[in-house]
Amino acid sequence: MSDEILVINAGSSSLKFSIFVDADDTPEVSGNIDGIGQHQPARIVLKDAAGARLPTHGKGEVADHGQALLVAIDAMAAHYPDHSVKAVGHRIVHGGADLAEPTVIDAPVLAVLESLVPLVPLHQPHCLNGVRAAQAAFPDAMQVACFDTAFHRTMPEINQLCPIPRRFFDEGVRRYGFHGLSYDYIASALRRDHPALAAGRVVVAHLGNGASLCGMRNGRSVATTMGFSALDGLIMGTRSGHLDPGVLLHLLDRGMDAAELSQMLYHRSGLLGISEISNDMRVLLESDDPRAAQAVEVFAASLTAHIAAMAARLGGIDALIFTAGIGENAAPIRARVCEGLAWLGLDLDAAANDSGQERISTADSPLAALVIPTREDLPILHAVRAQLAARG
Numbered sequence: 001m002s003d004e005i006l007v008i009n010a011g012s013s014s015l016k017f018s019i020f021v022d023a024d025d026t027p028e029v030s031g032n033i034d035g036i037g038q039h040q041p042a043r044i045v046l047k048d049a050a051g052a053r054l055p056t057h058g059k060g061e062v063a064d065h066g067q068a069l070l071v072a073i074d075a076m077a078a079h080y081p082d083h084s085v086k087a088v089g090h091r092i093v094h095g096g097a098d099l100a101e102p103t104v105i106d107a108p109v110l111a112v113l114e115s116l117v118p119l120v121p122l123h124q125p126h127c128l129n130g131v132r133a134a135q136a137a138f139p140d141a142m143q144v145a146c147f148d149t150a151f152h153r154t155m156p157e158i159n160q161l162c163p164i165p166r167r168f169f170d171e172g173v174r175r176y177g178f179h180g181l182s183y184d185y186i187a188s189a190l191r192r193d194h195p196a197l198a199a200g201r202v203v204v205a206h207l208g209n210g211a212s213l214c215g216m217r218n219g220r221s222v223a224t225t226m227g228f229s230a231l232d233g234l235i236m237g238t239r240s241g242h243l244d245p246g247v248l249l250h251l252l253d254r255g256m257d258a259a260e261l262s263q264m265l266y267h268r269s270g271l272l273g274i275s276e277i278s279n280d281m282r283v284l285l286e287s288d289d290p291r292a293a294q295a296v297e298v299f300a301a302s303l304t305a306h307i308a309a310m311a312a313r314l315g316g317i318d319a320l321i322f323t324a325g326i327g328e329n330a331a332p333i334r335a336r337v338c339e340g341l342a343w344l345g346l347d348l349d350a351a352a353n354d355s356g357q358e359r360i361s362t363a364d365s366p367l368a369a370l371v372i373p374t375r376e377d378l379p380i381l382h383a384v385r386a387q388l389a390a391r392g
């Protein structure tokens with residue numbers, strides 16, 4: 001039996017999990033449960049260290065992320081019966097204005113995290129269900145919280161202010177930013193593999209189901225497109241991104257209530273809302289329907305404009321990094337965006353873009369464009385190891 005670290009990432013209706021053994025950064029086993037709380041059978045995928053699928057039993061409905069963790073533990077135990085989980089690392093969506101460093105979770109910390117639920121009611125409860133289930137399943141294990149907001153705590157205050165009466169800032173209505181674990185990983189990958197670029201002005205485009213940009217100077221967050229909530233900025237799979245607040249006032253006037261607006265903005269807008277076909281970029285890129293083409297066009301135009309705005313905030317741009325599902329896989333989207341930024345000095349290498357190279361700009365392009373696969377689990381794993389080492 002060896003010492004293991006379990007890393008958990010609770011998304012809105014999914015749970016990603018990985019088990020790491022000793023000093024290895026490749027998980028011994030990893031997986032994903034989808035369709036949590038959707039009143040339909042959940043789907044579970046389990047993979048071994050080489051990434052090969054492992055068989056799992058079908059699972060019925062999985063009501064919440066706590067139950068999902070138990071399902072994950074069962075599935076892993078079927079293949080790896082000798083578990084000895086020494087510590088669990090959790091991705092926690094919100095650390096508020098104060099929690100920035102990875103933090104060992106005890107009762108007072110859990111109370112602080114619960115007090116932040118009103119800021120992110122649709123996401124934080126899932127993370128905390130995961131924490132409670134892990135505490136119950138592994139009562140002797142250290143539990144460590146790593147925050148999606150933490151990477152952006154270096155943003156200057158002017159980039160945290162919302163242009164509404166100042167008193168709301170003190171009540172917590174400020175721009176926090178998210179996807180921080182992904183940005184943390186990309187910053188460290190750049191430092192390791194491209195130190196000259198890492199020291200400069202970099203815009204990272206995290207383009208998954210949720211999508212945002214981070215403007216970095218010398219590897220630290222200066223600005224980001226998500227703000228108080230995970231709704232702001234870029235158009236996403238089912239989320240609106242930036243939207244004229246007058247539209248919301250109009251819909252409220254017409255009788256929609258807050259719950260209906262929330263459902264619409266988080267789950268029925270974005271690519272799905274415009275196309276009325278799918279939130280999945282693969283489906284839209286393959287579709288002949290003009291509404292799908294329009295959704296792709298609006299997505300690419302919004303992305304291009306936000307990157308240019310972020311470059312202005314940074315006072316110029318040395319590198320553009322694409323990551324996450326769309327960023328890593330959707331060459332046609334990358335091509336549109338890079339072509340739209342030619343005036344900023346981006347010279348796309350179309351062949352490199354189409355063949356999955358890391359550098360997709362030409363060798364002498366003044367603005368470098370790279371594709372770097374993200375690993376949100378790694379900053380969590382490394383933080384847990386550091387906490388274990390610090391506590392002997």
Ligand code: AMP
Binds near residue numbers: 209326
């Ligand atoms: P993530 O949230 O990072 O897992 O990204 C999920 C999204 O990535 C999916 O909804 C797809 O829209 C997109 N995606 C994944 N693979 C591809 C692909 N080959 N082409 C276009 N989009 C993709």
